[in-house]
Amino acid sequence: MERLLSHGFLAVPTVFITVCLLGALMALRWRGAGIAIVLGASLCLFTAATPALSSYLLHRAEAGLPQAAALDKAQAIVVLGGDVEPGNGADIPDRLGALSLERVAFAAAAYRRLHLPVAISGGRPAGTRESEGALMKAALETDFEVPVRWVDARSRNTWENAADTARLLRPAGIRTVVIVTHAWHLPRALWSFERAGFIALPWPAPRDAVRAGRPGDFLPDATSLIDSYHALHELIGGVYYRLRY
Numbered sequence: 001m002e003r004l005l006s007h008g009f010l011a012v013p014t015v016f017i018t019v020c021l022l023g024a025l026m027a028l029r030w031r032g033a034g035i036a037i038v039l040g041a042s043l044c045l046f047t048a049a050t051p052a053l054s055s056y057l058l059h060r061a062e063a064g065l066p067q068a069a070a071l072d073k074a075q076a077i078v079v080l081g082g083d084v085e086p087g088n089g090a091d092i093p094d095r096l097g098a099l100s101l102e103r104v105a106f107a108a109a110a111y112r113r114l115h116l117p118v119a120i121s122g123g124r125p126a127g128t129r130e131s132e133g134a135l136m137k138a139a140l141e142t143d144f145e146v147p148v149r150w151v152d153a154r155s156r157n158t159w160e161n162a163a164d165t166a167r168l169l170r171p172a173g174i175r176t177v178v179i180v181t182h183a184w185h186l187p188r189a190l191w192s193f194e195r196a197g198f199i200a201l202p203w204p205a206p207r208d209a210v211r212a213g214r215p216g217d218f219l220p221d222a223t224s225l226i227d228s229y230h231a232l233h234e235l236i237g238g239v240y241y242r243l244r245y
Contacts, residue, residue: 012229016045048228049220051211057231058208061184069201074116075174076149077203079107079140080161080181080189081122081132094130096139099182104136107180108144110203114178119150119168121161158189158237159245162196175199183207184230188238195245 019041027034047053082099096104100122111118118140122132131153140146152164169177176199179189183205193200208227211217 049225054224054227121152162192
């Protein structure tokens with residue numbers, strides 16, 4: 001239920017579309033109020049799909065990350081799962097999604113630079129047969145020739161990424177880890193791993209600059225809508241984690 005809310009009904013664009021539909025239903029009886037709700041939700045959906053707003057939200061989600069972290073004392077690299085494209089259980093296998101593939105590439109770059117043992121954390125999303133951890137391990141070892149020492153294939157969210165990874169790495173005496181994920185995900189990930197007892201260092205994933213200098217930055221597109229989804233998910237998720245954990 002928690003995932004259905006955070007990735008579904010309370011996420012962009014579902015929340016705005018749902019509010020539009022509710023406003024349209026209200027307009028059948030309360031015309032003025034219903035039309036106002038529809039217009040407001042439509043405007044929110046429009047602006048959330050613009051590069052200007054989405055880049056600003058990503059910039060806010062990434063706020064607070066250090067410009068550079070001293071990685072020389074790190075003992076391991078921890079790569080967090082992103083997404084999986086489900087197969088059909090027959091001739092089309094499960095495969096890594098775009099987020100996970102980017103993180104695999106980040107992890108390979110981190111390994112080439114640091115030469116530290118690698119841990120992967122990511123469970124099995126609903127509707128899939130393979131875990132993010134298993135698929136990312138296969139990609140790193142087969143496509144990038146990066147050995148993977150530990151795999152957590154159970155965790156379902158960032159908090160569990162940290163807790164389950166701690167159970168794997170604690171027996172090896174590892175306390176200082178480099179976290180590999182997207183920049184907009186790093187603040188919540190670092191917070192979770194620090195609460196799990198680690199000294200967590202961010203791998204310098206590419207960050208996003210605010211875009212508001214061209215007319216096209218104020219026109220909606222699908223990529224910007226996805227960026228707004230990730231940014232709002234992290235901004236709200238960061239507050240939620242601090243209240244819950």
